[in-house]
Amino acid sequence: MVEREPSKLGVAGSNPVSRSSPFPSRKNDSRTAGARGPHRGTARRVRPCCVVISVGFLCAGVPSAAQAVPLATRDVATHNQRGVELSAKGQHREAIAEFERALSLAPSHPVVRRNLAHAHGNLAALLLREQVFQEAADQYQAAIELSPKEQRFYMGLGVAFLALREMPQAVEAFRQARDLDPQNVEAYRYLGETYYRQGDPKEAVRTWEEGLRIRPEDQELEQRIAQVEGERQVHERYEHQTGHHFALRYVGEVPEELGGEILELLEQAYDEVGYDLNHYPQDAVEVIIYSDADFQRVTHLPAWVSAAFEERGSRIRIPIRGIRQATDLRALLYHEYTHVVIRDVTGGKVPTWLNEGLALIEQRTPLDGAVGTVRQLADEKKLPSLGALNGSFVKLTGPEASVAYAVSYTAAKFLVERWSRWDAQRLLRQLGEGLSFEEALEETTRLTLPEFEQEWREWLVRGY
Secondary structure (H helix, E strand, C coil): CCCCCCCCCCCCEECCCCCCCCCCCCCCCCEECCCEECCCCCCCCCCCCCEECCCCCCCCCCCCHHHHCCHHHHHHHHHHHHHHHHHHCCCHHHHHHHHHHHHHHCCCCHHHHHHHHHHHHHHHHHHHHCCCHHHHHHHHHHHHHHCCCCHHHHHHHHHHHHHCCCHHHHHHHHHHHHHHCCCCHHHHHHHHHHHHHCCCHHHHHHHHHHHHHHCCCCHHHHHHHHHHHHHHHHHHHCEEEECCCEEEEECCCCCHHHHHHHHHHHHHHHHHHHHHHCCCCCCCEEEEEECHHHHHHHHCCCCCCCCEEECCCCEEEEEHHHHHHCCCHHHHHHHHHHHHHHHHHHCCCCCHHHHHHHHHHHCCCCCHHHHHHHHHHHHCCCCCCHHHHCCCCCCCCHHHHHHHHHHHHHHHHHHHHHCCHHHHHHHHHHHHCCCCHHHHHHHHHCCCHHHHHHHHHHHHHHCC
């Protein structure tokens, strides 16, 4: 959206910035609403990126503006114009500094205040894209203080809080966004997702239904309502037990004593995995043991999956066959709980191979067969690159997934043994602080990713 100040000289500048969302992305998705948000058809865009406006002064009947306009006023216009130019170049922090100088000279100037608000919003958009969520939230709050009626600022703030798992603050931000524009379906969509992640599926469904009344043709909202409503009905039929850090739901096929054993093992995982990774999540984790049919109905995961951690709802989901087939129930639970800890440390910004590799290490079970498979691939120069294992494994076939997990295990094992467990902890923390994986890896190991991969391959061929 491009704004111009009526009856002012100067040219408005805009600096649209795309941003990523913690919500699952959808095809052909071009809406931005504090983050890239879901939409359908020709729905109105909600743009969290902003424009900045030049400040000019009409001067008639005088030789020059410099002679007619007081010095302080000229300084305001100079600093504002510099801010406009810097913002157009994407230099948002420098633009903020210039607008602040202008505002210090004219604290009530509406154009300067709006420009400063939009500069904070532009910087926040960039930080969201880079997944630096706490600073993004701070920048959105600064923008809101200057311009409290900008709906897009509240949408962006909500996304930042949601990524930080500060659910009450996210709810309040999305409520404000909805109230400022009650016809914006995206506010209802995001608010419903926040309620869902907060563990309130009833309120999530109610909120989505409000959005659906505004946009009755929104099939994605219909599907989300059906999915969560079906999930809620399944959960209501299940038994439940509660521990210190876990809430367990389970199908009636699971004996009560086994439910107690599972909770006990999970509490052990909390202590032992937490010690290894030096992190103890504060939020309770829901663990659900499904019937095989319910697991497939709720997750739609391939048949080879014996358990899954869902980041969106912070839930561990396990089919009953996963329990029955587990040769080591502790290993299964420790593996999935490791994903919980890694998600809490990194905000989910971690390559899949490292996530799965560390989870396999935390299982505390021998994986000699996996090592042998990967060593043979290395000998034959058929070892996949780690970059090819950054995304989800769920689209792989069973045999492909076995190789991917084995490769992940050896790469994570190399990291821990060649450096240390403390270094692995440090790398995860740096990811959570906003560094890219390549930056965090080089900071930790003093190796670039290609150098790390080369040493890992040599380590495999040597047999450690």
